[in-house]
Amino acid sequence: MTMTTRDKLAWAAAKLFQEKGFHGVGLNEILASAGLPKGSLYHHFPNGKVDLALEAAAFTHRETTRIIDDAFRDARDFPDGARTLLHKMAKMFEIMGSYTGCPITSILFAGPEYEVFCEKSAEYFECWITQMTAHAERLGCDPVQARVEGEKAFHTLQGGWTLARARRDSDVMRNLAYQTWPETTSVAQATA
Amino acid sequence: MTMTTRDKLAWAAAKLFQEKGFHGVGLNEILASAGLPKGSLYHHFPNGKVDLALEAAAFTHRETTRIIDDAFRDARDFPDGARTLLHKMAKMFEIMGSYTGCPITSILFAGPEYEVFCEKSAEYFECWITQMTAHAERLGCDPVQARVEGEKAFHTLQGGWTLARARRDSDVMRNLAYQTWPETTSVAQATA
DNA sequence: ACAGGTCTAGACCAATCGGTCTAGCCTGCA
DNA sequence: TGCAGGCTAGACCGATTGGTCTAGACCTGT
Numbered sequence: 001m002t003m004t005t006r007d008k009l010a011w012a013a014a015k016l017f018q019e020k021g022f023h024g025v026g027l028n029e030i031l032a033s034a035g036l037p038k039g040s041l042y043h044h045f046p047n048g049k050v051d052l053a054l055e056a057a058a059f060t061h062r063e064t065t066r067i068i069d070d071a072f073r074d075a076r077d078f079p080d081g082a083r084t085l086l087h088k089m090a091k092m093f094e095i096m097g098s099y100t101g102c103p104i105t106s107i108l109f110a111g112p113e114y115e116v117f118c119e120k121s122a123e124y125f126e127c128w129i130t131q132m133t134a135h136a137e138r139l140g141c142d143p144v145q146a147r148v149e150g151e152k153a154f155h156t157l158q159g160g161w162t163l164a165r166a167r168r169d170s171d172v173m174r175n176l177a178y179q180t181w182p183e184t185t186s187v188a189q190a191t192a
Numbered sequence: 193m194t195m196t197t198r199d200k201l202a203w204a205a206a207k208l209f210q211e212k213g214f215h216g217v218g219l220n221e222i223l224a225s226a227g228l229p230k231g232s233l234y235h236h237f238p239n240g241k242v243d244l245a246l247e248a249a250a251f252t253h254r255e256t257t258r259i260i261d262d263a264f265r266d267a268r269d270f271p272d273g274a275r276t277l278l279h280k281m282a283k284m285f286e287i288m289g290s291y292t293g294c295p296i297t298s299i300l301f302a303g304p305e306y307e308v309f310c311e312k313s314a315e316y317f318e319c320w321i322t323q324m325t326a327h328a329e330r331l332g333c334d335p336v337q338a339r340v341e342g343e344k345a346f347h348t349l350q351g352g353w354t355l356a357r358a359r360r361d362s363d364v365m366r367n368l369a370y371q372t373w374p375e376t377t378s379v380a381q382a383t384a
Numbered sequence: 385a386c387a388g389g390t391c392t393a394g395a396c397c398a399a400t401c402g403g404t405c406t407a408g409c410c411t412g413c414a
Numbered sequence: 415t416g417c418a419g420g421c422t423a424g425a426c427c428g429a430t431t432g433g434t435c436t437a438g439a440c441c442t443g444t
Contacts, residue, residue: 005391005392019303019304020215020302020303020304021213021214021215021216021301021302021303022213022216023212023213023215023216024213024214024215024216024302024303026430026431026432027431027432027433028430028431028432036392036393037392037393037394038392038393038394038395038432038433038434039391039392039393039394039435039436040391040392040393042433042434043390043391043392044391048432048433049432049433097304099303099304099310101297101301102354105293105354106301109213109293109298109357110212110213110216111211111212111213111216111291112211112212112289112291118291118358118360121358122358122359122360125354125355125358125359148371151355151368151371152371152372154351154355155347155348155350155351155352155355155368156347156351157351158347158350158351158354158355159346159347159348159349159350159351160347162294162297162317162350162354163317163343163346163347163350165301166310166313166314166317167314167317168310168314176343176347179340179343179344180344197421197422218400218401218402219401219402219403220400220401220402228422228423229422229423229424230402230403230404230422230423230424231405231406231421231422231423231424232421232422232423234403234404235420235421235422236421240402240403241402241403
């Protein structure tokens, strides 16, 4: 565990922002959680809280893209990969704590004054959808249907995470996986 | 327009909380928006900001249940009602302004310190799902499938709203309606 | 041994936060 | 006409906010 000071700050910020949102966490709380003084923060993130939030969001975005690829890499078909993805997310939800929100929305939905946040969130979401669309195509969907499947997976993930958070129960996401993409013996269910 | 002072406060608070979240809005900003002094707030809401947020959430919850019933009342079948609902939500999203988040999550996801918020959000979500499930049953779904349809509608709504907010484009929700519940000439697509 | 840059440490600042409190307006009743 | 209570109005409070600034620890190349 040889995390750099910069990563320690981004990690602590990500964890706290996901629980309470951008405005809900003070710099002092982040600093205390990371065990670092204020001077370090403004050395690594000259623009302060905004820079820190952007780095925290980028951090969790990279992790999410990794999880998506992991879930679909060895999938039989798109529904199989989507089910795996929701299970992985349920696990992540448990590890992070049941008050945790979607990394991106929790950090980057801070209001109209923060336009750069809004742009970034749209960029990250598009990135996830594109990524899942590519997996759908690779796994046999025709291009038009693949995009629809990619978007459906995104919405299911967002909606499931939100409900899981309110109920504080990761099983919401697991059940949702089988409801949305029922297991069948057929191989062609992705485009059915 | 003979809104009571209490309703003026709840309405102004709801609008601002939806944009910036519970922690993102100060009391002074709400008061300025409502055109009222601080004394009025603490007269009508003795517990201050928390009471105000709960009332704002209850306010938008009541409105949402009304919209749901409106959408399904004259529907041919569940998919028809769900499509109508997403169109109504898209309209509402435009009226409120494209930075607006889901009323409940924006107001009530304020972190672990506010347990009462978390409980309320779970209650409201469950209420919506139950309500949509009832409509699904009424419109011909068998009970088990009806619950699945109700949950699916909820997740689609949440996910769609989130993406619409990031993109600042209400059409996301409209397109999603037809992707998730394609129009067919068949009457039995609800359980297909 | 010393110089120079990188980074840590935390005191300090004005502004804003949620919340309290008192003064007085305004209305209904006697 | 006077009084009582619901409500408005806003000054004021300590605590906390994001952000700035200086002092010095530490490391590296010469």
